[in-house]
Amino acid sequence: MKYLIVHDAAPGQFVHIYKHLLKTGDHDILVASRKGSTLRLPVKQVVYDLPENLAGPDVGFADKAVGLGLNLYRELKPMAISGWVPDVILSHASRGASYFLKDLFPDARMVSLFEWYYGVPSPAEVKTGAALRQKCRSAAATNMPILRDFELMDAGYVPTEFQRAQFPRGWQSRLEVLHDGVDTDLYRPASSLTLEVSGKRFRKGDEIMTYAGRGMEHTRGFMQFMAAAAKVQGIRPNLHVLIAGADRICYDGKKGPGLKARAEEEIPFDKDRTHFVGLLPEAKFVSFLQISSLHVYLTRPFVLSWSMLNAMSVGAPVLGSDTAPVREVIRDGENGRLVDMDNADALADAMDRMLGDRAGSAALGKTGRATILEKYDLKKCLKRQLELMHGQ
Template identity: 90%
Template structure:
């Protein structure tokens, strides 16, 4: 069969489907991704981007979405003229790359992955009418290419119930809750392990707290975590903290440098026992989690990160923020712990108690892995994804 996988950072969330199709063999696969985020893959690749005349900051979101879709259309059109057409299109409903795919390939079955629907701001979010109007325009424009995917798709899915609930009620019945899946044979517990990062060596059994994110930002509670970690350091002299991620802002507004410099200026943490290890390749990231005594995952109500589920899959006890997306997976005191991320004392106290109660925390970690095996195991999720792709 012929497959077209479209994602700004392809294969992105389709990585497991892509690997399965590649391993199965006999398929004709084309991967389309945005310039600047293209990985070298052993299949035909198509690169799209915004033309220079619409790439500036003064160009509207909707204009950029249409231009991005047109650019991919033009890149793929020679293939269509030559007679190539996909049986299945996998589209990440996002910035507009998929805008004209069904115009070019009307006979393809299109499966769209939806992550987020941007709600309108309330009048209390801003001070002036002009600011409110601009925020409303931005939210509406950001949702329009997502709406376009919804109009074109033959089937669509969303990773969690919480994420589905953000979409209009009229959409929700057509969006299946189906997670990307966790490779539980890869993200598995380790009884003995040594990890070397930043010139320091850590072993399984050391007192280690881990934190991971794409960036160091407000959405993922970076400052709250740093404040709590600094407090726990004072009462646990053997504690080391490992932080994986880039110093950048990825979510919630203007992209740019992250909060590391601010944390170093405002929070009196022991720099000899907090280690910033950067973005880790997956083979090292799994060891990063396996060596951990406690993984802390904080988030505002937003898309749920893979890292929390990966941590649970390796059996490390997880302390999560008491927010909707986390509560969907973690039941406080059963398969992890939950805490108000804005309560610095409660966050620090819970971290301290979990580190001090090795047996109780180990039981939470074991229950956490059982949750992943039951509900998020890759084999189960992939089976349903493939069914969705091929149902007529």
């Protein structure tokens, strides 16, 4: 069969599907990704981007979405003319790359992955009328290419119930809740392990608290984590804190440097026992989680990160923020712990108690792994994804 995978950072969330198709062979795979985020893959690839006349800051989001879709259309049109037609299109409903795919390939089955619908803020959240109008226009424009995917798709899915609930009610019945899946064979418990990062060696059994994120930002509770970790370091002299991620903003709004410098200036954490290890390759990230005595995952109500589920899959005890996306997975006291991320004392106290109760935390970690095996195991999720792709 012929497959077209479209994602700004392809294969992105389709990575498990891509690897499965590549492994099973006898498939003709074409991957389309945006310039600047292209990986070298052993399949046919095309690269799309905004035309130069649409790349400026004064160009509206809607115009950019259509421009992005038109650029990909032009890249794919010669293949369509030559007779290459996909049986299945996998589209990440996002910035507009998929805008004209059905015009080019009307008979292809299009399956779209939806992550987020940008809601309009209330007047209470945005005080001035001008700011509220700008926020409303921004949300409407950002949702426009996502709506286009919804109109074009033959089937669509969303990773969690919480994420589906953000979409208009009329959409929800057509969006299946289906997670990307966790490779539980790769993300598995380890009884003994040594990890070397930043020139230091850590062993499983050492008192280690971990935090991971794409960036260091407010959406993922970075400052709250650092403040609470500093308090706990003052109580527990053997505690080392390992932080995986880049010092950047991914979700807070305008892209730019993250909050690391601010944390260093405002929070008196122990720099000798706090280790910023950067973005780790996956094999090393698995070990990073496996040696953890406690993994902390904090987030505002937003897309749920893979890292929390990966930590649960290796059996690490997880302390999560008491927010809707986390509550969908963690039941407080059964397979992890929940805490108000804005209550610094409660957050620090929960960290201290979980680190001090090794047996209790290990039991939570074991139940957490069972949760992932039951509901998020890759084998189960991938099976359903393939069924959806093939109309079953």
